Amino acid sequence: MYEVRDVGVVGAGLAGLYASKTLLREGYSVDIFEEHRAVGIPKHCTGLISSYTLYLLGKPAIKSVVNAFDRYELLFINHKGDKPYRVTLQFRERVYLVDRVNLEKKLYEEVVAQGGRFFLKTHINRVIALHGKYRVSSNGRAYGPYDVVVIAEGAKRVLVRKHSLCPNVTNAIGFQAMVKLREGLADVPYIFISSNISRYFFGWLVPYAGREYLVGVMDSNSRATEVFTKLLSLLRKLLSHNITRIREFFGGYIPLNKLCIGGSNRVIGVGDAISPVKPFTGGGIYGVVESVNSLSDALKLLREYGESTELAYIYGRILSQRLKRLASHHAVKGIVDLVGGFSTLGVIARLLRIKGYCVKYYDDMLRLGKPLLTS
Ligand SMILES: Cc1cc2nc3c(=O)[nH]c(=O)nc-3n(C[C@H](O)[C@H](O)[C@H](O)COP(=O)(O)OP(=O)(O)OC[C@H]3O[C@@H](n4cnc5c(N)ncnc54)[C@H](O)[C@@H]3O)c2cc1C
Structure with missing residues (x-):
């Protein structure tokens, strides 16, 4: 039987915060590492989302419209x-249209209230596998051990490349x-x-x-x-x-990449770290929500019956089903570019x-x- 208790989350953008909130609610213990001094910075997003995504994000999003x-x-x-x-x-x-900074601040408050531990101004440069667990390291200082590490580092994709979850980045x-x-x-x-x-x-x-x-x-x-x-x-x-x-x-x-491999062993990517953004209308936040919910579903399945080695595989299967339409969007965008944009x-x-x-x-x-x- 497979027991996950401690989770380390790298990145406190929308994906890291939403993943932390979801996992805390499901009873896991969560540490979150963010390289900036606060959540919500630097700003980058417009904040347009569907009503489906709004309701999945819940109260913090509804209050940020x-x-x-x-x-x-x-x-x-x-x-x-x-x-x-x-x-x-x-x-x-x-x-x-949601105020992204406000949304992240509200999620941050919820995560703190649920017992999530934040390490701000902490840039994680390595995830180290050790005796069946993981540690994350920031300039030589190690944190952990964790049963699962969630990489939510956004579009720069440094750690996911190190772990071969995303071989190339466009x-x-x-x-x-x-x-x-x-x-x-x-x-x-x-x-x-x-x-x-x-x-x-x-x-x-x-x-x-x-x-x-x-x-x-x-x-x-x-x-x-x-x-x-x-x-x-x-x-x-x-x-x-x-x-x-x-x-x-x-x-x-x-x-703009196609969907990357979701995870490797128990190092799992969520949000922009692995998901493509829909080329027509943004849609990155939709990818955030669907990837985190796929992780939650994979953990639930494995808690009942599974083996720890299967987390990345089960997560990848659920994720590719949920986000398969994004692949079609990229194919269509390719054709649009071919005929002149x-x-x-x-x-x-x-x-x-x-x-x-x-x-x-x-x-x-x-x-x-x-x-x-x-x-
Ligand atoms: C101009 C623009 C407009 C957009 N408009 C929309 C839109 O209207 N609708 C929509 O759905 N999507 C939109 N998007 C996409 C959307 O912003 C992203 O999909 C979403 O922010 C992804 O969230 P994330 O948490 O995965 O990444 P991010 O929001 O980038 O968060 C990553 C976090 O990880 C931290 N971090 C990174 N590396 C480390 C590390 N090694 N150690 C510690 N911390 C680390 C970063 O500081 C950051 O806080 C837009 C994007 C851009 C650029």
């Missing part, structure tokens, strides 16, 4: 200066600015598709709260400085006369006179409903 939308407007902009072609994505369920880069405008500009998110803004992805404007907006650009195959320059150019073109204040710039890596979809939509789509599930944009056609 700042806005909600029933549609996105896609604007296809060509370089000839024609009027942008607009396609509406109409959602069956609402998409929520990231896009996303930058955004929180801006305050003189007057309201839009009440739903706008996605800007133009090869001038982003060769492989897009730019966005998301109404935050009041007259505050998140304006961002994401691209792959570009250096960080190039993406940042494109963001500045988008800000200039879109909003220059209207901005009263740029509150902050922030951003980070967005993993998202801009080509705009040309096709214009030709077929498609003015919108009903989206059944925000987390699975491939399951679209009927197209809405112009009369």
Whole structure:
């Protein structure tokens, strides 16, 4: 029989916090290591999630909602200066915008209240296997022993590479600015598709709260400085006369790999450390929630009947089932890139006179409903 009692979690981002909360609730003892001095920093995420993901994250997420939308407007902009072609994505369920920093702070409070032990300002550089257990080490100081180590280090993927969970890493880069405008500009998110803004992805404007907006650009195959320059150019073109204040710039890596192997023995990756982000609409938080819930299910199965060596295998099986649609998204994105990127979809939509789509599930944009056609 297989007994897990002590778990070490590396990284107190959303995946590490949600994993800690879930495992504490199930009776495990949890230590959490975070290299920064507090949770919630540095900021990188927009915070758009489906209602499904919102309810799985529970009360901390519900209390962090700042806005909600029933549609996105896609604007296809060509370089000839024609009027942008607009396609509406109409959602069956609402998409929520959450304050990510607030969400992480609330999760942190819950984890502390449940008895989780935090080690802040502690960068873990090694996970060491010793006599059937694990220790994690930070600059020569070892912590543990643990029965399971959960790696929730996010998109930089250093430890998961050391443990061969992710052999190669391909990231896009996303930058955004929180801006305050003189007057309201839009009440739903706008996605800007133009090869001038982003060769492989897009730019966005998301109404935050009041007259505050998140304006961002994401691209792959570009250096960080190039993406940042494109963001500045988008800000200039879109909003220059209207901005009263740029509150902050922030951003980070967005993993584009296929789903990695979930774990090796009892070293298990969750969140951006192993999960790809859905290329059309973000969706990284969905990957966080599904990977943590897969780990919880795998541990439950093994607690009843299993052998310890089977944790990574069972976790991997459950995870690949839950996230199999992400693989299809990446295949479709590959085809879209081959035919000339998202801009080509705009040309096709214009030709077929498609003015919108009903989206059944925000987390699975491939399951679209009927197209809405112009009369
Ligand atoms: C610009 C941008 C916009 C996005 N928008 C959305 C969106 O709208 N919706 C959505 O669902 N997703 C979005 N995402 C993706 C989403 O942010 C990620 O999927 C999510 O943050 C992943 O959480 P995580 O905990 O796995 O990683 P992270 O949030 O990156 O957390 C990793 C944590 O681990 C810590 N850490 C790393 N290495 C170590 C170490 N060795 N020792 C100790 N601590 C360590 C880090 O300091 C960090 O706190 C966006 C991403 C970007 C960059």
